[in-house]
Amino acid sequence: MKRSRSASSSSSARKPLAPIVLLALVLAAAGASAQDARVAEARREGKLVWHTSLALDSAQRLATRFEQTYGVKVEVHRSGSERILQRVMQEFSAGIKNADVVNTSDTGHYVLLKRKALLARYTPAGAERIPAGFRDPEGYAWGWRAFPLVVPYNTRLVAPADVPQTWKDLLDPKWKNRLVISHPGYAGSVVTQIIALEKLYGWDYWAQLARNRPMLVQSIHDPGRTVMSSERAAGVNGADYGLLYTERRTPGATLAAAYPRDGVPLIFSPTAIMSFAPHPSAARLFTDFIFTRETMQILADAEGLYVAHPDVTYPPDRLKLSELKMLVVDPEEIDKRTEEVKKRFVELFGA
Amino acid sequence: MRSTVVRSTFDRSVPVWIATAVTLVLLMILPLGWLGWVSVSSEQGATLANYVQVFGDPHLQKALWNTIVLAFWVGTASLAVGVPMAWLTGRTDLPGKRVIRALIMASFVTPPFLGAFAWVMLAGPNAGLLNKIYRGLTGSDDPLMNIFTMPGLIFVVALYSFPYVYIMIVNTLELIASDLEEAGAILGASRLRVALTITLPLAFPAILSGFILAVLQALALFGSPAILALPAGFHTITTQIWSFFQYPPKVEQAAAFSIPLLLATALLLQLQKRLLGRRGYAGVGGKTGARRPIPLGRWRWVALAGVFAVLACTIVLPYAVLAKAAFAKAWAQPLSWDNLTLANFTFTFFEYSATRDAVINTLELGIMTATVGAVMAALLAYVTNRRLVPGHQALGFLAVAPVVIPGVVLAVGLFIAYTRPPLVLYGTLAILFVAYLTKELPVGYAQADTTFKGVHPELEEAGRILGAGRLRVLREITAPLAKSGIIATWCFVFIGVIRELSASIILFTPATKVISVVIFDLKEEGQFAAISVLGLFMLAMTFGIVLLMQTALGRDFLGAKD
Structure with missing residues (x-):
């Protein structure tokens, strides 16, 4: 700066x-x-403890780059957003101060952590150019990456005419036992999706979907893998980056993604430094590092992520966010409704 | 120094026994006390509200019911498989008995969660390899079996529980005198009739208690239901208890929900003890004469095929599919040249940063627990066998008492007890160590107990008469004799620690992950290849260390004996 x-x-x-x-x-x-x-x-x-919900391979590659650049070791703890919150809070309430940087795909978490005064305020270098949607007005958490939640499907199992055009298409009984869904008790992005579709169609949508008995998996990257292995024909949700993005660009791929017309939930993944971070300098250095144009360009090119940096260019085959009808849920609302969402989900889907 | 010990009326070993007793009380009483207290506590003071809430919730009632269904059928299926197999290998002229016993032992060492995971790849309704083969052969649209169902879960859990029944029965069959059976045969009863009307009733207590052991296994298991039941949309008690820890954690409810599991286990064990304690069976009690194996005739090969079919399901198929997934780019695709890769190994060991720490933690915990556990078990078994302190029976009871605590329940207790002052162990390896030690002590004690029963007290008495103190006798006479038994104890505890998941999953923190937890993390993420690599590595490591221990320390013992 x-x-x-x-x-x-x-x-x-x-x-x-x-x-x-x-x-x-x-x-x-x-x-x-x-x-x-x-x-x-x-x-x-000495090191940095990074909790992230970024897909495991991507997170590991990024950590290695940081280690090679600065010679500071990164301890990567990749898990689902909700699992990360559970672990960080469980540690904190036992008086253990281990976490430095936390990155989850549940914007509600940062409302909660801020309320509990567990975040340190830090403005990463170049933050003044970060677009409005990626910012926390008080400057505690910064939107780092974003991705749409889409419908992954297997091209060998789903005929072109059957590819879901809207979320409601998934309610058709022909999808019974053919769907897979990621769990809101594990994946933060699913919490956002459930609220977004509940606002469009009410809880009835999810109740009807449960009747098609989708297979329950945990990670938001698992529906893509499950569909790819042909265990299920399509996914109710899948993060449109990482495997789902890279796999479907390979020749002969059977994995594809549908963008429902009635709206695609856009998931923001903020990052923040914990107030009790045991390695605060490394945490700040790392935060600057992940916000550099260079890092972000890699995330956009290799992982298919949308990122906060305005100068990053996207691969030509990547849809522009402006071309999609996006569903965005307010962080405050997510924070308020997370428990309700998890409870209802378990009631409807059984686990 | 030594002479003073001999002259002193105060035996220097007494503090050792007291310390051991105190440790045992701390391992058990503190966590269970906290568990009980938290289950009836609220911000307003003592209450039964947690119980009302937990047992009034229809969703949780369902989890309870699912557990009962699972446990009952696992017990039954384990009998259906374990009893005939025990009879075939213990009583008949079935060929290949050594191989069969070795394979059954291998299924003992296999962590059930790894087996469950392998069965996802074998019998997932659509991508499962067996179902694909079945569809290819029959042209059917329906799968041969769907592993993500209650029957599927029962099947997989039974595969890794039947060895408990098997071992129970095989040991009893060896004690049943064959003259009764021969008398029956002479009087003209057919082989089947002899088996059903003579052998079976004699082995009945063992069969029932084998059933109970299998039921206990099924009740306490966490990994298999988490891998097979959750995708199908149902919970068992253990997975439900684990779910209570989601943010915001409901520890009080987890505690309340743990109590019935604890009580059920305690009750079943009591029942088992009664069954085994009854001595009304004149025929059981000692080997008499030579026993002629019952000839199976033309049924030999049919029986052998049946036995190998079972062992294929527990060992051969799961390990084959794990090996395939470890070397394949896409596990569900055929293993062709373009699908072969070593990248999974590179990723797991060199790129995935959690692996290294987890391997180190696991080894550290395994070796520490096995060493401390073996020493403690040996001391306790020695004290109780030689009746060295008043109340030694109570010590023996305390050593086996943790058997009644399922791993998840123990973990909830330890979590509550050691996340608060004065002892904040949570977040360190120490809490896992305490959990493993408590959990494995009964197994270790049972093994050590058998060992000391085999070491005659006369030799020790001779040493003492010649003027050696108790510790010197222990070191120079008892220890060398008991050595191989103690090494076996060490190995049992070590294996138990390496494969532990149900307590670890609640007690680990990001800084204290162990291999089983990393495998579970990878499962949640859907990383099949990395799980397969780690799973195989974990087994290789277990076998490697056990072999090392046996050759490094065992040969010495054998050499001394010659």
């Missing part, structure tokens, strides 16, 4: 060029040494 400010001041002033250039150089050097000091501090802390 310092560096960019000094750059703009040098371009605005024209006449006494030499001193300004000198000043810029000094500032840049100061910036560089400040950065060195941060890295040294992070190294002194």
Whole structure:
């Protein structure tokens, strides 16, 4: 940030060029040494504990990149968003302070954690350009990545004419025993989806869907895998990134995704630093790292994610978010309704 | 130093026994006391509200009922498989008995959750390999079997519970004198009639208690229902207790829901003890004469095929499918050259950062628990066998008492007891250590007890008469004699720790994951290949260490004997 400010001041002033250039150089050097000091501090802390709901392979690759860049080890704890909250809170209420950076796909979590004063305020470098949808107004949590929830299906098991066009298509009895659904007690994105469709069609939608007896899996990436193995023909939900994105671009793929016309839930995954983070410098360094254009470009190219950085370009085969009818649920509402959603889900689907 | 010990009337070993007793009380009383208290506590004070809430909820009632159904049928199925197999290998001229026994032992070592996971790949209704083969052969649209159902769950749990019945019966059959059976045969009864009217009634107490053991297994299991019942949309008690820990945690309800499981286990064990304690069976009690195996005639090969069909389901097929998934890019696709890969191994061991820590944690816990557990079990068994302290019977009882605590229930108790001062063990390996030690102590004790029963006290007495103190006798006479038994104890405890999931899943924290928990995490994520790699690695590691222990320490013993 310092560096960019000094750059703009040098371009605005024209006449006494030499001193300004000198000043810029000094500032840049100061910036560089400040950065060195941060890295040294992070190294002194030794490691970083990262809880993330990012798909396991993607999370692991990112952690390795960070380790190679800064020489600070990242302990990756990948799990479902709801499981992450459970583990972090269980640790915290036992007085254990282990978690540094938390990234889940349930925006309601950050409302809750903020209310409990468990988040540290930190503004990642370049945050001023992060679009409104990705921001927490108070600056505790920052939307890092986003993905649509779509309907994965197996092209060998679903004829083109049968591909679901709307969410309501999945209620047809022909889908009985042929669907797979990810669980809101594990995957945060499913909480958002359930609320979004409940607002469109009421709880009746989910009650009817339960009659088709979908197979219950935990992770939001598992419906894609289950469909790919041909265990089920289609998924009620699937994160449209990672496997689902990369697999369907490979030649001869049987895995495909349908974007329902009545709206696609858009899931934001914020990231935040815990107030009790035992490695705060490493946490800040890491947060800056994951918000760099470079990292975000990788997420967009390799994983098919939508990201906060405005300069990132997307692969030509990637739909623009503006082309989709998106369903977005307010974080406050998610926070308020999470328990209700989980309870109703278990009542309807049995587990 | 030693001479003072001999002269002193105060035996230096007494503090050791007291310390052991106190430890036992702490391992059991503290967690169970907290469990009971929390189950009746609320912010307003003591209450039964938690019980009312838990047992009034129709969804939870269903979980309770599912558990009863599961346990009953697992017990029955285990009998249906275990009894004939025990009779065939114990009484008849069935060929290949050694191989059969070895395979049954292998199914003992296999963690049930790994078996359940393998069966997802074998008998998932659509992608399951067996169902695919069946469809290919018959042209049918329906699967041969759907593993994600109650019968499917019963099937898989029974596959890994029947060895309990088997071992129980095989041991009893060896004690049943064959003269009664021969008398029956001489009087003209057919082989089947002899088996049904003479052998069966004699073995009846053992059969019933084998049934109870299998039921207990099914009641306490967490991994298999989590893998097979949850996708089908139903809970059992254990998975339900685990679900109570979702945020916001309902620990009081988890505690209240744990109590019936605890009571049921205690009751069943009491019943089993009574059955085995009855001595009204004159024919059981000692080996008499030589026993001629019953010739099976032309049924030999049919019986052998049946036995191997069962063992194929417990061992051969599951490990084959795990190996396939470990080396395949897509587990559900045929194993062709383009589907072969080593990438799963690279990912699991070099890219997935949780693996290394989990392997280290597991090894550390396995070795620590096995060592402490074997020493404790040996000391306790020694004390109770030699009646060294007043109330030694009580010590023996305490050592086996944890048997009644299912892993999940123990974990809930430990979680409550050790997440609060004065002892905050949660978040460290210590809480897992305590859980494993408590859980494995009964097994270790039983093994050590058998060992010391086989070491005659005369030898020790001779040593003491010659002036050695008790500890010196223990070190120089008893220990060398009991060594191989103690090593066996070590191995039993070690195997038990490595495959433990039901307590670990509640007690681990991100910093203290063990292999079984990582496998469960990967299951939730749907990473079949990595699970297969880790599962196979876990087995190789278990066998490797057990072999190492036996050769490193066992050979010495055998050499000394020569």
